[in-house]
Amino acid sequence: MAVPGNFTELALCRIHERPDATAYQFVRAGREGVLEADPLSYGELGRRALRLAAWLQERGCHGQRVLILHSDGEQFVTSFLGCLFAGAVAVPAPPPGGARQNVERVAAIVRDAAVSYLMTDSDNASAVSQLLATTGHADVVCLATDRATPSAPDDWREPGLFPDDVAYLQYTSGSVSEPKGVMVTHRNMLANQEAVRQAMRTGPDSVVGGWLPFHHDMGLAGHLLHPLWLGGRGVLMSPVGFVRRPVNWLRMIDEYGITTGGGPNLGYDLCVRRVTDEQLAGLDLARWETAVNGAEPVRAETLDAFAERFAPAGFRRSAFYPCYGLAEATLLVCGGVPGVTARERTVDAGELEHHGLRGPRPGRPTRRLVSCGIPRGCEVRIVDPESHAQLPDGRVGEVWVRGDSVGHGYWNRPLENGQAFRAVTADGSGGFLRTGDLGALDGGELFVTGRLKDLMIVAGRNLYPQDIERSVQRVSALFGSSAAFSVESDRDHVVVVQEVRTGRDFETELASLAAAVQSRVAEEFEVAAENVLLVRPGTVRRTTSGKLQRGAMRQMFLAGQIRPLHEVVAPEVRRLVAGGTDARPAGRGAGER
Incomplete structure (x- = not known):
C-alpha cells in the first residue's frame, strides 16, 4: 500500500482490504462471570463510520470540534472514525456517569474546545443534555448515535485532509494542572503509530488489547488505534470491568490470545493484591509477549512481585515492556526491546537528590530505577530546567523531546505553546517539547525519576x-x-x-x-x-x-x-x-x- 497522507486514508485502506476480518472484540463479563465478546468487523466499522461522517458533513462539521462521550466501545470507535472521515476534530472525553470529577472535566472541555456537536449514547444522553443545559451550552447539538438515523455511506465525500490538519484533541489527565487539549495532527498519528510498531515489533498477526479508557492517550492511540494501523485485531474491556475484577483482564489476555498490551503500574499492583490462588490456577499467560508498563512511574518492586506471582501461569519477566510517553507526544517517546529484560539501576538516594546517578554506597539509602528504553522516532535531551543547558549522561534534568510525534501545541493557548512546545536550548537548538518530567540518560536509555512540578x-x-x-x-x-x-x-x-x-x-x-x-x-x-x-x-x-x-x-x-x-x-x-x-x-x- 502507498504511504498514506493522513490517518483517514490508512483506516479506509484497512477497511477495504479486510472487510470480513474482525477489527475489534469488546469483552465483558456475562452470566456466572464467563467472558463474552461483541465482535466488530472492519467492513461493518467502515459502514457505520461513513454513515456518521456523511451526517456530520451535511451539517458543515469540517474543522469543527465534536465531543465524544461514549461508555460503549463499539460506539466510541464508530464516532471517532466518523469524525476523522468527516474532517471534523474528534474530542474524546469521559462520560459524566454521575461522578462529580468527570462532570467538572467534561464541562471544562466543552468550554475550552468550543464544541459544536456532541456524540453520546442513549444511556448517557439524559445526563449529558442536563450537563449542557446547566453549564450554559444548550446550543451544542447532542446526538445519541445508537438511536440516530444517519445518512447513507454513499453520501460521504472525501474531506481533503492534509498531514498537518488536526485530527483530534487529546485532553491531558490534569494530574498536575487543569486539562489542556493537545492538538494531535494526522502527521503526529502516522509518525507515532509507526514508532510504536517498530519499537514493539507488532504486525498484522498481533493481538492488541487492554482496559484503559479511550479518552486516555494509551487507551486511544495504543489499544484502540494501533490494531487499526496494523490491520490486526483489538481486544478491549472497560475500565470498570477491570477494577471490579482485575483477574478478568488476565483472563481476557489468556482467552483471546492478546500478544501486546498493558497499562499503568497500578494495574499490575492490583492484580498482585487481588488475584486469588484459585483464579491464578486457571490462567495461561504464555502468549503475552509484550506487557506494556507505562502512563505512570514504573516501579521495580511491582515488576518483581507480578513476575513472581504469575510465573506459574507462564508469565515471563522478560515480557515486561517499561516505556515512557505522554499525550503531548501523541503516545510513545521511549521504549525498550521486546523480549529483553529492561535494565535497572540501583542508585544512591542522596546523590539523586543532587540530580546525579551514582552507584550505591554502603550503609546509605538507595533507589531502584527502571529503564524506559531508547528514543523511538524522536530525539530526547536532558536539559537544565533553569539554564536550558543540555546535561551529560548521568545527570538528572528535564526531559525535552523533538520529532514528528510531538503535537502542535495546546488548543487555544498560544502563549503557553511558545514555552512548552517550542523550547530552545542554551546552544540555540529549538523546537523542543518541555515534558515537565525529570530523568537522566544512561547509555542512551532514559531513566525517569519524577515530575518537576512534584519535586x-x-x-x-x-x-x-x-x-x-x-x-x-x-x-x-x-x-x-x-x-x-x-x-x-x-x-x-x-x-x-x-x-x-x-x-x-x-x-x-x-x-x-x-x-x-x-x-x-x-x-x-x-x-x-x-x-x-x-x-x-x-x-x-x-x-x-x-x-x-x-x-x-x-x-x-x-x-x-x-x-x-x-x-x-x-x-x-x-x-x-x-x-x-x-x-x-x-x-x-x-x-x-
Whole structure:
C-alpha cells in the first residue's frame, strides 16, 4: 500500500482490504462471570463510520470540534472514525456517569474546545443534555448515535485532509494542572503509530488489547488505534470491568490470545493484591509477549512481585515492556526491546537528590530505577530546567523531546505553546517539547525519576514524593494509596495523606499509625513529617487511568476539603489551610502540564 497522507486514508485502506476480518472484540463479563465478546468487523466499522461522517458533513462539521462521550466501545470507535472521515476534530472525553470529577472535566472541555456537536449514547444522553443545559451550552447539538438515523455511506465525500490538519484533541489527565487539549495532527498519528510498531515489533498477526479508557492517550492511540494501523485485531474491556475484577483482564489476555498490551503500574499492583490462588490456577499467560508498563512511574518492586506471582501461569519477566510517553507526544517517546529484560539501576538516594546517578554506597539509602528504553522516532535531551543547558549522561534534568510525534501545541493557548512546545536550548537548538518530567540518560536509555512540578524542596533537599509514599505504605498492612506533597509558609512543610482501613479501636490505632508515619519519614528521609492525614479508602484522587493527582490533593488540603479520620497538623500549616493558600511563589515549578 502507498504511504498514506493522513490517518483517514490508512483506516479506509484497512477497511477495504479486510472487510470480513474482525477489527475489534469488546469483552465483558456475562452470566456466572464467563467472558463474552461483541465482535466488530472492519467492513461493518467502515459502514457505520461513513454513515456518521456523511451526517456530520451535511451539517458543515469540517474543522469543527465534536465531543465524544461514549461508555460503549463499539460506539466510541464508530464516532471517532466518523469524525476523522468527516474532517471534523474528534474530542474524546469521559462520560459524566454521575461522578462529580468527570462532570467538572467534561464541562471544562466543552468550554475550552468550543464544541459544536456532541456524540453520546442513549444511556448517557439524559445526563449529558442536563450537563449542557446547566453549564450554559444548550446550543451544542447532542446526538445519541445508537438511536440516530444517519445518512447513507454513499453520501460521504472525501474531506481533503492534509498531514498537518488536526485530527483530534487529546485532553491531558490534569494530574498536575487543569486539562489542556493537545492538538494531535494526522502527521503526529502516522509518525507515532509507526514508532510504536517498530519499537514493539507488532504486525498484522498481533493481538492488541487492554482496559484503559479511550479518552486516555494509551487507551486511544495504543489499544484502540494501533490494531487499526496494523490491520490486526483489538481486544478491549472497560475500565470498570477491570477494577471490579482485575483477574478478568488476565483472563481476557489468556482467552483471546492478546500478544501486546498493558497499562499503568497500578494495574499490575492490583492484580498482585487481588488475584486469588484459585483464579491464578486457571490462567495461561504464555502468549503475552509484550506487557506494556507505562502512563505512570514504573516501579521495580511491582515488576518483581507480578513476575513472581504469575510465573506459574507462564508469565515471563522478560515480557515486561517499561516505556515512557505522554499525550503531548501523541503516545510513545521511549521504549525498550521486546523480549529483553529492561535494565535497572540501583542508585544512591542522596546523590539523586543532587540530580546525579551514582552507584550505591554502603550503609546509605538507595533507589531502584527502571529503564524506559531508547528514543523511538524522536530525539530526547536532558536539559537544565533553569539554564536550558543540555546535561551529560548521568545527570538528572528535564526531559525535552523533538520529532514528528510531538503535537502542535495546546488548543487555544498560544502563549503557553511558545514555552512548552517550542523550547530552545542554551546552544540555540529549538523546537523542543518541555515534558515537565525529570530523568537522566544512561547509555542512551532514559531513566525517569519524577515530575518537576512534584519535586519537594525541604530543608534545602530535593525529595521525590513517590519515594516518601512508597516508604509510608510499608508502615502498615492497613495502608492503601497515599499522596505526599509540600506546602510553604516561611518554609516548606511535608504533608502526607494516607488511606487506611480502620478497625474497632480505631482512635487509639490511628494515633499510633500517624506517629509511625512520622517516625518512618524522619528516619528514612531525615525531614520532619509534621503533617499526617489518615483518610478513608477512596479519598486519594487519581485519574481514570490510575495516575496519582498530587496537585489536586494539595489543592484540596489547602482548601480544607479533606475529611480525615485522624490528623496531625503543625500550627503554621493549619493557618495556611484556614487561609486556603500558601506562600509558594507563582513561578515555582516550571514545566507543568
